[in-house]
Amino acid sequence: MSEQNGKVHLTISDGVAAILIDRPQARNAMTWAMYEELGAICTRIAADPTVRVATIRGAGGEAFVAGTDIEQFSTFKGGDDGIAYEQAIDERVGQIESLPMPTIAIVEGWAIGGGLAISAACDFRIATPNASFGVPIARTLGNCLSMKNTARVVAAVGVPTAKRLLLLAETISAPEALACGFVTRVAEPGTLDEEVASMCKRLANHAPVTMRVSKEAIRRMVNAGLPDGEDLIRAAYGSLDFKIGVNAFLDKQRPQWTGA
Numbered sequence: 669m670s671e672q673n674g675k676v677h678l679t680i681s682d683g684v685a686a687i688l689i690d691r692p693q694a695r696n697a698m699t700w701a702m703y704e705e706l707g708a709i710c711t712r713i714a715a716d717p718t719v720r721v722a723t724i725r726g727a728g729g730e731a732f733v734a735g736t737d738i739e740q741f742s743t744f745k746g747g748d749d750g751i752a753y754e755q756a757i758d759e760r761v762g763q764i765e766s767l768p769m770p771t772i773a774i775v776e777g778w779a780i781g782g783g784l785a786i787s788a789a790c791d792f793r794i795a796t797p798n799a800s801f802g803v804p805i806a807r808t809l810g811n812c813l814s815m816k817n818t819a820r821v822v823a824a825v826g827v828p829t830a831k832r833l834l835l836l837a838e839t840i841s842a843p844e845a846l847a848c849g850f851v852t853r854v855a856e857p858g859t860l861d862e863e864v865a866s867m868c869k870r871l872a873n874h875a876p877v878t879m880r881v882s883k884e885a886i887r888r889m890v891n892a893g894l895p896d897g898e899d900l901i902r903a904a905y906g907s908l909d910f911k912i913g914v915n916a917f918l919d920k921q922r923p924q925w926t927g928a
Contacts, residue, residue, distance in 0.1 A: 674698075676705035678712070683720040684868050685713045685769075692728025697737040698782055703760045710763035720872040722767055723864060724790060725774040726783075729857070732773065732799070735781030738809065741914045750905020751898055754814040757782065761817060765789040765887055768880045770871045774864055775799040776857070780839075785813070788820045791883065792852040794863055795842040801850070802839030810913035810925065812904035815897035823890045824850050 674691025687709055689696045713719045726732040744750065764771060764786060773787040775795040780802050787793050787801070803821070805811050813821070813834070822830045825840070825848050832838045845851040855863040871879070904910060908928040916923035
């Protein structure tokens with residue numbers, strides 16, 4: 669894969685699996701291939717009993733993950749493409765959420781759309797003061813989240829803030845995310861690595877089985893009884909507004925919504 673398309677790297681040291689999403693020239697926006705690489709890495713570390721903690725970080729220091737690469741949506745023909753896409757994203761994000769060891773998202777800069785979903789699938793988030801979290805699709809693309817990712821956002825920030833993110837298309841700052849409990853720590857760039865190392869060490873000293881079963885219990889509660897949402901996904905991705913949103917984004921124009 670070319671540098672332009674990005675890579676997802678894994679290093680394992682002293683029981684910590686460090687995942688690096690490496691496409692800084694595009695604010696670490698994810699391509700299909702990068703999602704596949706992320707899934708393969710999750711499969712690998714889930715089967716490695718020596719891994720006690722996993723971290724996920726975006727390269728470059730300016731963004732965690734700025735969502736999915738929008739250019740890829742230009743090939744979508746209708747609602748079924750949206751359903752296939754959201755199912756694939758659910759699978760990858762679900763792999764992060766289901767990892768048996770504690771996970772930490774290290775958030776510098778933007779965590780937007782898919783980036784917010786990836787960070788929400790982690791157990792903890794350590795952010796720099798300039799970090800921002802959002803799902804601006806109501807003003808940019810005109811698509812939607814899956815039921816599972818919507819549930820993760822609601823579980824992470826609560827219903828009122830979830831509506832600000834999804835309906836008002838607002839972003840929330842690191843201090844605000846800390847106040848609502850979504851961010852675990854806010855650390856200055858100069859102390860970020862030290863803060864991450866301290867939390868990794870603390871988690872690595874706890875009982876692995878207790879943490880694994882507690883994680884799984886929480887995951888089951890968040891996902892229990894979720895209704896089917898394919899009709900909602902088909903409506904959003906099959907809309908004229910979604911086509912308008914993607915084209916406007918790629919042309920760096922403001923979309924003119926039709927409601928159709």
